[in-house]
Structures are given as C-alpha cells and as structure tokens.
Amino acid sequence: MPESSLALEIKDLVLVFKDQKTTKVVLDGINLQVKRGEFVAIVGPSGCGKSSLLNLIAGFMHPTSGQILVDGEPVKGPSRNTGIVFQDYTLFPWLTVIDNVAYGMELEEINFLMKWIRPFRFRQLHRSYREKARLYLQEMGLKEAERKKPHQLSGGMKQRVAIAQEIIRKPSILLMDEPFGALDPQTREVLQILILKIHEQEQNTVFFVTHDLEEAVYVAERVIVLSQYKLHDDNEGATIVKDVHAPVFKSTDVKRTGDFGGLVQDIRMSGFAPDQKGIVEAFDQSYRNKADNQ
Numbered sequence: 377m378p379e380s381s382l383a384l385e386i387k388d389l390v391l392v393f394k395d396q397k398t399t400k401v402v403l404d405g406i407n408l409q410v411k412r413g414e415f416v417a418i419v420g421p422s423g424c425g426k427s428s429l430l431n432l433i434a435g436f437m438h439p440t441s442g443q444i445l446v447d448g449e450p451v452k453g454p455s456r457n458t459g460i461v462f463q464d465y466t467l468f469p470w471l472t473v474i475d476n477v478a479y480g481m482e483l484e485e486i487n488f489l490m491k492w493i494r495p496f497r498f499r500q501l502h503r504s505y506r507e508k509a510r511l512y513l514q515e516m517g518l519k520e521a522e523r524k525k526p527h528q529l530s531g532g533m534k535q536r537v538a539i540a541q542e543i544i545r546k547p548s549i550l551l552m553d554e555p556f557g558a559l560d561p562q563t564r565e566v567l568q569i570l571i572l573k574i575h576e577q578e579q580n581t582v583f584f585v586t587h588d589l590e591e592a593v594y595v596a597e598r599v600i601v602l603s604q605y606k607l608h609d610d611n612e613g614a615t616i617v618k619d620v621h622a623p624v625f626k627s628t629d630v631k632r633t634g635d636f637g638g639l640v641q642d643i644r645m646s647g648f649a650p651d652q653k654g655i656v657e658a659f660d661q662s663y664r665n666k667a668d669n670q
C-alpha cells in the first residue's frame with residue numbers, strides 16, 4: 377500500500393509516565409494504520425490510554441518512543457492537519473455560531489495583519505468564509521441558530537457547532553474524544569447519524585474514541601479494542617507497579633448498510649484472541665441490541 381493512502385500511521389508507539397515513585401507504561405508498542413477516508417473507533421476501559429493516544433496524534437504530547445505520521449508527515453506538534461472535537465464543547469463564548477464556524481478558516485488563511493493592512497481584502501474573505509460556514513450550518517441543522525451565542529445553545533447544538541468548526545477546514549484526520557459522552561441518549565443518536573452522514577458526504581478520515589462499545593460498532597467501519605494488563609516488577613527491593621496497557625489491537629470489520637450506514641449487519645469476530653472473549657460477547661450483544669431496535 378503506498379504511503380500516501382494512509383491518513384495515519386503509528387509505529388512502535390510507547391508512552392511512559394514517570395515520577396519519583398512510579399513508572400507507568402500507558403501505551404506499549406502500538407502499531408496502527410488508518411487509511412484515508414476510514415472511520416475508525418477506539419474502544420477500551422477507562423484509563424487504558426485512549427485520550428493519551430489521541431493527544432499524541434494531535435501533537436499535544438510527545439511519545440516516549442515510536443513514531444506517528446499524519447498524511448505521511450511526522451507529528452511534531454499541534455498542526456492544522458488534525459481536527460479535534462472533545463467531549464466538552466470548545467467554542468468561543470463571545471462569538472456567534474456562524475462566526476465560531478468561520479473562525480477556524482480565518483485563522484488559517486488570514487494573516488492577522490491583513491485585517492489591518494488590507495481591510496477590504498479581509499472583509500471580502502470574511503464574507504466568503506461566512507457563506508461557506510452558513511452552508512455547513514444548514515447541513516448540520518443549525519441554520520436558525522447562526523446568530524446565537526454558545527450560551528444560548530443546548531449541549532447537542534454546541535457539539536454540532538464544534539464539529540462544523542473542524543470539518544469545514546477539511547483536516548487530514550478528525551480526532552474525536554468521546555464527543556457525545558455528555559449528551560442524552562436521543563441527542564446522542566441524532567449526532568451519531570449526523571456524523572455518519574458527514575462521513576458519507578465528505579469521505580473524511582475519522583478517529584473516534586469512545587468507551588461505549590455499542591456506539592463504536594454503530595458508527596465505525598472498523599473498531600479497535602485497546603485492552604490492558606498489569607505487571608508487577610521488583611526493582612532492588614522496591615516494588616514498582618507498572619500498569620502496562622497492552623497493544624491488543626484487534627479489529628473487526630463492520631459492514632454498514634442503509635443510507636448513512638445506520639444499520640450494523642455483519643460483524644466478523646475472527647480477529648479476537650480467546651482472552652478477548654468478554655469483548656466478543658459484548659460485541660455480539662451490542663450487535664443484537666442494535667438489530668432488535670431496527
């Protein structure tokens with residue numbers, strides 16, 4: 377497979393946190409490839425390193441060893457190649473909805489000095505970004521809200537704005553860390569369908585972290601399970617407890633059908649090792665629940 381078809385490549389990634397007393401190996405030898413346009417979900421128990429992995433890809437942290445490539449380029453720090461949506465809505469409270477969405481593009485394209493040195497050109501660009509933002513807002517069902525401020529929006533609406541803010545820039549990879557975790561079940565489902573619709577239209581690459589297996593199976597084409605094991609180690613009489621979160625990356629193919637892939641039809645379990653029995657059962661259960669609801 378040529379390098380260029382990969383949106384994300386992770387090679388032998390290790391992340392260790394150390395203080396005077398403990399050494400914590402959070403991620404241990406992770407290898408992973410995500411193709412351009414793939415929708416991948418990462419599931420795993422709390423504390424297994426999902427957010428750490430996402431923060432490493434985003435360039436907010438540096439790995440202890442190993443390499444992360446986004447679009448074939450090594451990640452050296454935060455970059456506009458990556459878009460991020462967190463569980464907590466990250467909007468600018470003083471801007472209206474439409475300006476929140478247009479802001480990301482402005483920040484990238486406009487040298488701030490231009491605002492002062494070439495005000496006419498700035499106003500022109502500002503207008504075109506707002507027009508584009510308006511189209512995205514319409515797509516996200518937020519047309520009526522464009523002049524509102526974030527504090528006037530519900531949680532679900534805020535999260536739609538946060539998603540629009542990122543996808544409008546067309547990042548190489550959209551990282552989402554439990555983006556619907558704070559929403560009620562109905563809103564959650566509406567946004568899950570919306571994100572699938574966006575994926576269908578934009579063919580964007582999505583790296584979606586969730587601890588909800590059912591959500592993972594529902595939204596993603598490929599589900600990656602991050603599981604953990606613990607090792608106890610003696611070191612010159614002192615006991616160091618290492619939490620080693622093993623790179624048990626087993627993926628399962630989930631075939632999506634229906635207009636926007638809402639119906640999960642086929643889950644192949646063959647990728648799972650016997651010690652993942654619990655997970656396999658959970659997948660199976662999740663699949664059945666979903667099928668029952670159709």
Ligand SMILES: Nc1ncnc2c1ncn2[C@@H]1O[C@H](COP(=O)(O)OP(=O)(O)OP(=O)(O)O)[C@@H](O)[C@H]1O
Nearest residue numbers: 393400402420421422423424425426427428429587
């Ligand atoms: N800066 C840090 N210093 C030390 N330990 C850290 C640091 N950041 C995270 N950890 C530890 O790394 C482990 C993984 O944390 P992380 O937040 O990545 O887990 P997670 O899978 O996202 O969990 P959750 O599902 O609860 O969000 C945890 O044990 C956490 O305590």
Ligand SMILES: [Mg+2]
Nearest residue numbers: 426427428553
């Ligand atoms: Mg987390």
